[in-house]
Every structure is written in structure tokens, then in C-alpha cells.
Amino acid sequence: MMKEILNLFVSIATQPAILVALIALLGLVLQKKKATDVVQGTIKTFVGFLVLIGGAGILSNSLTPFAKMFKFALNVQGVVPSNEAVVAIALVKYGSVTALIMLVGMIVNIALARFTRFKYIFLTGQAMLYVSCLTAVILVSAGLGSGWQTILLGGLFEGTLLTVTPALCQPFMRKITGGDSVAMGHTGNIGYALSGWIGKTFGNSKKTTEDLNIPKGLSFLRDSTVSITILMSIVYIALAFAAGPHFIETSLSDGNNFIIYALIQAGTFSAGFVVVLQGVRMILAEIVPAFQGIAQKLVPNSKPALDVPIIFPYAPNAVLIGFFVSFIVGTISMFIMIGMKTTVIIPGVVGHFFCGAAAAIYGNASGGRRGAILGSAVNGILISWLPLLVLPVLGSLKMAASTFADTDYLVPGILLGNLGHYGAAAVITGILAFVLAVIITSVVLTSREKSVSKVADK
Numbered sequence: 001m002m003k004e005i006l007n008l009f010v011s012i013a014t015q016p017a018i019l020v021a022l023i024a025l026l027g028l029v030l031q032k033k034k035a036t037d038v039v040q041g042t043i044k045t046f047v048g049f050l051v052l053i054g055g056a057g058i059l060s061n062s063l064t065p066f067a068k069m070f071k072f073a074l075n076v077q078g079v080v081p082s083n084e085a086v087v088a089i090a091l092v093k094y095g096s097v098t099a100l101i102m103l104v105g106m107i108v109n110i111a112l113a114r115f116t117r118f119k120y121i122f123l124t125g126q127a128m129l130y131v132s133c134l135t136a137v138i139l140v141s142a143g144l145g146s147g148w149q150t151i152l153l154g155g156l157f158e159g160t161l162l163t164v165t166p167a168l169c170q171p172f173m174r175k176i177t178g179g180d181s182v183a184m185g186h187t188g189n190i191g192y193a194l195s196g197w198i199g200k201t202f203g204n205s206k207k208t209t210e211d212l213n214i215p216k217g218l219s220f221l222r223d224s225t226v227s228i229t230i231l232m233s234i235v236y237i238a239l240a241f242a243a244g245p246h247f248i249e250t251s252l253s254d255g256n257n258f259i260i261y262a263l264i265q266a267g268t269f270s271a272g273f274v275v276v277l278q279g280v281r282m283i284l285a286e287i288v289p290a291f292q293g294i295a296q297k298l299v300p301n302s303k304p305a306l307d308v309p310i311i312f313p314y315a316p317n318a319v320l321i322g323f324f325v326s327f328i329v330g331t332i333s334m335f336i337m338i339g340m341k342t343t344v345i346i347p348g349v350v351g352h353f354f355c356g357a358a359a360a361i362y363g364n365a366s367g368g369r370r371g372a373i374l375g376s377a378v379n380g381i382l383i384s385w386l387p388l389l390v391l392p393v394l395g396s397l398k399m400a401a402s403t404f405a406d407t408d409y410l411v412p413g414i415l416l417g418n419l420g421h422y423g424a425a426a427v428i429t430g431i432l433a434f435v436l437a438v439i440i441t442s443v444v445l446t447s448r449e450k451s452v453s454k455v456a457d458k
Contacts, residue, residue: 016125016307017053021046023123023304024286027293045286052279056309058272060350062265065252066236067349069243072251076334078344081351081387081405083187087133094136097146097154102132104155105162110299112163116442119302120166121294124185127307131158131187134409135416141395142420142427157416157431160438165189165408166305172196175365176314181288185305188355191382191407195359195375196366202374203367209317209360225270231320232266273316276309283310308358315361321369322360322376326352329380337388345387351405355379379407386410393417 012018024045028038067080091098105128113119122128135154136146144150166183169192174180184192199205240248240262253261287304295302312319330347337344356376363375387403390413394403404410419430 016123017046017049019125020049020123020283020287020304020306023121023294024290027290030293030297031290041286041290044282045290048279048282048286050279051282052276052307052309055272055275055277055279056307056354058275059269059353060272062269062272063349063353065261065265066239068252069239069248070349071346072247073239073242073244076338076344076346078334078337078346079387079391079403080346081348081383081403083130083351083405083409086403087130090133090137094133094140094146097140097150098129098133098136100151101136101154101158102128104151105132105158108155108159109163112160112438113302114299116163116439117446118163118167118438118442119295119299120163120170120183120185120305121299121302122162122166122185122305124187124305124307127185127187128158128162130404131161131409134404134413137394138413138417138420139427141393142417142424144424144427153428153431156435157412160435161408161412162305164438165193166303168193169196169362170303172362172365173311176311176361181291181303182284182310183303183305184308184311184358186308186354186358187406187408188308188358188379188383189408190411191355191379192358192362194382194407195371195379196362198375198378199363199365199367199371201367203363203369203371205366205368205371207368207370208315209321209364209369209372210315225274228273228316228320229267229270232269233263235324236262236266273312273319277313280310280313308354311358311361315364315372318360318364318372319357321372322356322358322363323353324356325373325376326356326359326380326383329377330384333381333384343388343391345384347384348405351383352380355383355406382407382410386414389414390417393420 012022021042025038025042028041033041106122109122113121132154135158136150139150139154140146144153162185165187166185166189169184169189170180172193173182173184186192237259240258245258248258248261249255283306287306291302291304327347327349330345330352334344334346356379359379360372360376363371363373365371367375383405386407387405387410390410391403393413394417404413416427416430419426
């Protein structure tokens with residue numbers, strides 16, 4: 001019975017469409033909306049998330065042959081950062097403890113949002129599962145076993161991490177969205193916040209990626225669907241020639257002409273982008289008003305932290321710039337690793353697309369084109385080289401052909417994993433210190449705000 005309940009919880013929590021639809025339902029009920037409004041808002045939120053997920057899936061699927069062509073053309077073997085792949089391997093051994101850590105983590109996240117200044121409720125279900133899995137692997141590998149102590153400590157760590165990282169990004173989210181109603185609920189938040197800071201420090205916000213000067217004769221390129229299709233077609237066809245028609249027509253295209261296949265993949269990528277934009281519009285139209293009920297009743301002033309494609313419509317040019325800059329940095333890093341004869345981290349196309357694009361949007365918001373390029377380049381360096389440092393702390397998973405891809409797995413994973421080398425006591429102390437530091441920071445910042453407010457009133 002307990003196992004069935006646990007499976008039901010995991011099934012709900014790892015399906016963002018169901019999870020967010022239930023949140024919307026709760027918010028609308030708390031606002032005492034009419035039954036028809038509750039049904040309408042819940043269904044539109046549910047369908048909107050499915051549209052968003054479907055679009056992200058189309059994007060990911062169109063990037064799969066891109067990765068295969070790249071790997072074949074360069075004839076490289078190594079470790080490919082892929083959250084989905086490494087978690088699928090890990091859940092076979094760590095499934096139950098992962099699910100329970102996730103449950104405790106959600107409770108900790110809500111509690112911290114309720115009682116601290118960090119009012120962010122993390123709603124990206126698959127990201128919560130992956131962070132729980134990483135935490136379980138590191139804690140068990142550190143010798144804590146898989147009992148209640150690991151579940152409690154893991155939940156404290158995960159819940160605190162998923163409360164704090166959206167807070168790091170929020171100053172830049174306000175610039176991106178022009179408001180303060182939505183937060184970033186992804187596992188690249190540390191890299192995005194760093195990108196925003198780099199843009200603010202070294203960029204020029206007056207020259208944005210979205211204000212590129214295009215001659216009148218090429219004004220059709222201002223349509224993001226057109227510009228993305230043309231650019232991706234050039235890239236796919238060039239890569240198709242590099243991989244060769246024989247490889248593509250025998251291994252990828254099922255005998256179809258390699259150039260036509262490349263064009264279809266480029267068009268599919270653009271179609272995925274269009275679907276993502278439609279999903280974002282539907283979600284924002286429903287979840288933000290519905291979330292007001294939760295903010296008013298359960299967690300005052302709270303904000304939903306949503307998945308990374310939520311920001312793509314705000315800077316389509318930055319999306320492409322970030323992807324290519326990040327991927328180029330990852331490719332250069334790969335060749336350096338080959339020269340250094342270390343473990344070779346092959347650029348994960350999906351990771352470089354989603355994280356590189358988001359980093360560029362953050363860098364652009366605070367530092368324009370220069371910020372977008374520098375921010376996505378630095379993020380690309382992090383997700384290319386940090387996997388080398390996280391591999392040794394993953395226990396039996398360090399021999400897998402895949403590893404974790406985003407900064408919010410890599411940075412905390414490296415820190416927590418290295419504490420594990422000093423034994424269980426060091427891990428316990430580190431996690432409790434992390435939670436305590438977040439609470440103290442909240443108290444200090446709130447106290448400082450009140451002091452400034454009193455001075456201003458005088």
C-alpha cells in the first residue's frame with residue numbers, strides 16, 4: 001500500500017502538467033471562483049503545460065540527430081552530460097530513497113517560502129526528481145545509507161536549494177519579464193544568475209540582441225520563425241555534409257536524401273519553438289492569476305518557479321546566440337580535454353541549447369549583446385568542465401557513459417560530494433549549515449529592509 005502511494009506521488013510530482021494544474025485548481029478554489037472558472041483555469045493550465053512540454057520535446061528530438069552527426073563527423077567518444085540518461089540509470093538502485101527525498105524537499109520548499117523572504121515555490125517536477133536523485137546518490141555514496149536520516153537530510157538540502165536558486169535569478173527575471181509574478185524554476189539557475197551578473201558588470205544593456213539592425217529588404221527576418229528556420233537550416237546542412245550522405249541516409253534518415261533530411265530537422269526545430277511560445281502564452285494567462293489564491297491564503301506573496309522555456313519568447317535572438325556560443329565553447333573544451341588526455345566531456349546539445357539560451361537571455365537583460373555572448377560563454381565553460389569534477393563523487397555512477405548536465409546539479413553536487421569524503425558527520429554539518437545560512441540571510445535582509453524603510457519614512 002505504501003509503495004503504491006509513493007508511486008502515485010512520484011507520478012504526479014514528476015509530471016509538471018498535472019502538478020501545476022493541481023496548483024492552479026487549489027489557487028482558484030482558495031479564491032472562491034465559480035465552478036466554471038475553476039474547471040476552465042485548471043484545464044487551460046494543464047493543456048498549456050502539455051503544449052509547452054510537447055514543444056520542448058520537439059526541440060529535443062530535432063537536436064538528437066544533430067548530436068549524432070556531430071559525434072560521427074568528429075569521431076569522438078566520451079561522457080555525454082544528459083540528466084535524463086544518468087537519472088534513468090540511477091533510479092534502478094536509488095528509486096525509493098529518491099522519491100522520499102523529493103517528498104520531504106517539496107515540504108521544505110513550501111515551509112521556507114512561507115516563513116522566509118524567499119517566496120518561490122518550485123514547480124518543475126522533473127527537475128525536482130533529478131535533484132533528489134543526485135542528492136540520494138551522493139549521500140548514499142558518502143556512507144549515510146538509505147534510511148530516514150538520508151531522506152530527512154536529503155530533503156532539507158533539496159528543498160533549500162530549490163528555494164534559494166530562484167531567488168538568485170529573480171532580480172534578472174524582473175528585467176526579462178518586466179514584472180515580478182513569475183520565477184525561474186530550472187536547474188541552471190546558478191549559471192543564469194552568474195550570466196546576469198556578468199552582463200551587468202561587463203555588458204551594455206542599451207544594445208540588446210532583439211534590436212539588431214536589419215535592412216528593409218531583409219525585414220522578413222524579424223519574424224523569429226523565419227530567422228530560426230533559415231539559420232538552423234544552414235547549420236544542419238553544413239553538419240550533414242560534414243557527417244556525409246552515407247552515414248545520414250543509412251543511420252538517420254531511413255534512406256531519404258541527406259539534404260532534405262537536414263532541412264526537415266531544421267524546420268522541426270522551428271516548429272518546436274513555435275509550439276513552446278504558444279504553451280508559454282497559455283500558461284502565463286492562467287497560472288499567474290490562479291497562483292494569487294495560494295499567495296493570498298497559504299504562502300503570502302509567493303511566486304511560481306516555472307521551467308526554462310517560459311522566458312524564450314522575451315528574447316528569441318538571444319536564444320540562438322546563446323545556443324551557438326555555448327555549444328562552440330563546449331566543442332573547444334572537448335578538444336582541449338582530448339589534448340590533455342582527461343575524461344572527454346562531449347557537448348550535450350540539449351543542455352547547451354536550453355542552458356545556453358537561458359544564460360544569453362539573462363546576460364542580454366542586464367548587459368545587451370555583449371552580456372548575452374559573455375554570459376552564455378561562461379555558462380558553457382561551467383557545464384563543459386564541472387562534469388569532470390562531479391564524476392568522482394557519484395559512486396558507482398562515475399563509470400556511466402553519461403552524467404549530470406546543469407550548474408544546479410554540478411556546483412552543489414561537487415560541494416556536497418567532496419564533504420562526503422570526510423564522512424557522514426561532515427555531510428550532516430554542511431547541510432544543516434546551508435539551511436541555517438539561508439534562514440539567517442533571510443532574517444538579516446528583512447531586518448535591513450525594515451531599517452531602510454524607517455529611515456525613509458523619517
